[in-house]
Amino acid sequence: MRFNKIFIIFLLILACSEAPKREFKGERVVLGELFTFARCPYCPYAEVSLESLRKEFKDSLIVVAYHRRLLGDTLSPEDVEERRSFYYEEGGEPAVFFNGSGPIRSEDPSLNYSIYKEEILKERSKKLKVLLNLEESNDTIKIILFACDTLLSRDLRLLGLITFDSLFFKQIGAKESVYHNVYRGFLFNQKVELNYGDSLIIPLYLPNPLKKTKLVVFLQDFNNKEILNSTFYHWRE
Amino acid sequence: MSIFILLLFSQFEFYCLTDTIVSIPVDSFGNFKFFLKNTSNHREVYELKAIPYQSPQNWFYLLCVKGRCVQVPDPFFDTLNPNEIDTSISLSCYPNGSPGNGIICFKVKVLSDTTLRDSQFLYISTTGIKEFNNQRIKSLSKEDYYSPFGSLLNKITHKGIYFKRKENRFYKVIILK
Numbered sequence: 507m508r509f510n511k512i513f514i515i516f517l518l519i520l521a522c523s524e525a526p527k528r529e530f531k532g533e534r535v536v537l538g539e540l541f542t543f544a545r546c547p548y549c550p551y552a553e554v555s556l557e558s559l560r561k562e563f564k565d566s567l568i569v570v571a572y573h574r575r576l577l578g579d580t581l582s583p584e585d586v587e588e589r590r591s592f593y594y595e596e597g598g599e600p601a602v603f604f605n606g607s608g609p610i611r612s613e614d615p616s617l618n619y620s621i622y623k624e625e626i627l628k629e630r631s632k633k634l635k636v637l638l639n640l641e642e643s644n645d646t647i648k649i650i651l652f653a654c655d656t657l658l659s660r661d662l663r664l665l666g667l668i669t670f671d672s673l674f675f676k677q678i679g680a681k682e683s684v685y686h687n688v689y690r691g692f693l694f695n696q697k698v699e700l701n702y703g704d705s706l707i708i709p710l711y712l713p714n715p716l717k718k719t720k721l722v723v724f725l726q727d728f729n730n731k732e733i734l735n736s737t738f739y740h741w742r743e
Numbered sequence: 744m745s746i747f748i749l750l751l752f753s754q755f756e757f758y759c760l761t762d763t764i765v766s767i768p769v770d771s772f773g774n775f776k777f778f779l780k781n782t783s784n785h786r787e788v789y790e791l792k793a794i795p796y797q798s799p800q801n802w803f804y805l806l807c808v809k810g811r812c813v814q815v816p817d818p819f820f821d822t823l824n825p826n827e828i829d830t831s832i833s834l835s836c837y838p839n840g841s842p843g844n845g846i847i848c849f850k851v852k853v854l855s856d857t858t859l860r861d862s863q864f865l866y867i868s869t870t871g872i873k874e875f876n877n878q879r880i881k882s883l884s885k886e887d888y889y890s891p892f893g894s895l896l897n898k899i900t901h902k903g904i905y906f907k908r909k910e911n912r913f914y915k916v917i918i919l920k
Contacts, residue, residue: 545803545837548810576814577803577837598811598819613809613831679772679837 532637536629537724537736538569538622539603540687541590543579544680551615552600555622557686567626568722568738569687570669574599581675582689593731605629606731636700636725638735645713647739649723651698651706661728662700666693666710671718687720698725715741754787755823756780757851757861760830769842769869777832777863779851781823788854792818793834796864799843805835815847820854834865842869888916 538556542549556569572589573581576599594601594609601609604625612621635655641648649664668690676683698706712721724736760776767773781787793806793815804815809831813819821829834849845867852860888896889906899905905916 545805545835546812547807547835548812551810577805578839596813596817598807598813598817600811611811615810678770678839679835 532634533566533630534605534632534634534734535565535638535736536563536567536604536626537606537722537733538567538626539589539593539608540569540571541574541593541599541601541609542571543574543576543599544581544675544677544682544685545577545579546599547681548615549600550681552602552618553682553686555618556602558619559622559626562623563626565738566630568724568736570667570689570722571685571687572689573685578677579675581673581685583691585692586689605632605733605736606726634735636734638723638725638737640721640723640737640739642739645711647710647712647721649706649708649710651700651704651708651725653700653702653704656702657700657734659729662698662734663726663728664694664696664698664708664723665726666721666723667691668693669720669722670716671720690719693721717741754781754783754853754856754859755789755851755861756782757863759849759863759865763863764866766868766870767836767838768871769838770840770871772838773836773867775834775836775849775865776830777834777849779821779823779829779832781825781827784825786822786824789821789823790818790852790854791821791832791850792816793847793849795845795847797844797846799838799841799845801839801841802843802845803837803839804847805837807831807833807835836867838867838869842871844868883916883918889913 540552540556542553553571560567560569572586573579574586574590575584593603597609597611601611602622603609610621610625612618633655635657637652637654639650641650670688670690671686673685673688674683675685700706719741721739722736725734726732727734757777757779760778765773779789791806791808793804795804795815806813806815806819808819808821809829823829836845847865848862849865850860850862883899886907888899889908890896891904896905899918902918902920905918906913907916
């Protein structure tokens, strides 16, 4: 009789507990967002540091350079200011965000590399919560999402943007004339509902994309600005 | 009877390291550098703000401090420890090909006591003419031409540089042959 009671209590505990989650191996891809403008004298140092880190981390780091429309810079569209005000109001450029955390600014440009690297490693060490992949077939790119962790009380948005490489833009007083990873516009900003174990496939029709263009897709929580994962597709020459 | 004497000590030292009057080519840019020292015995936050008093419409100004830049008139807040010196403060002016004169007032104030403030006037003037449109024509139109010295010419007989007036603008004409 006593054994039966213990067995029933044990069964109740088992029934109430959550099913064990499967651990997904892998690290988060880090999205580095740089706010810059052509005539900013300290911005090329930040760009060079990010480019070195991008070569070091390979596909684990994606860089997007938002060119603010300051002092005659017209490389990015006007909606860049919306993104800027989403992150910060004042403080100046260069301002860098890694997976939504920042702004990271350094007083000494020679410290950029080490500061950025530390932040990237910190972001990469965070738990992987969403798997994000892109699959290309003909003129369509499939965005595949899979939630591998609980995502409760979150305002999740799937964002897709286009960046362009090797853009020539010459201005008097600007240190550089060729710019990389330049933000050229958002393709979509879509609210998504994801919970543990959910998967989502979103087809994206992109006929005849320009060469040197990169499609960057990322999932961001608009409550705390955290970017849960990101990926990219590069149309090379 | 007791007398109270209130002594106001300056909490900072501020001056321009470069010449405050600059003359720059119209397709170039001007740069001013500043010195700021916290002479108080505690940590202070200084508000740095540049205000253009007179400026052609197309001109841009940029304020940079400690590796960061803001477009004028956005303020910048600089934190300095006692006796710390900041020489990274710079103000750049970009005429963008528009000739004219600019006057900027660069202001510094201590946030803990806004009565402690200082300012510096900066003057920029441009030299030269920006050539922005080059056209090659085969024959001259029948218009009035001016010599580089300003005298009106009815007829051009020699190769050289002349000016013609059109819609309140002077165009440079180079006669090649």
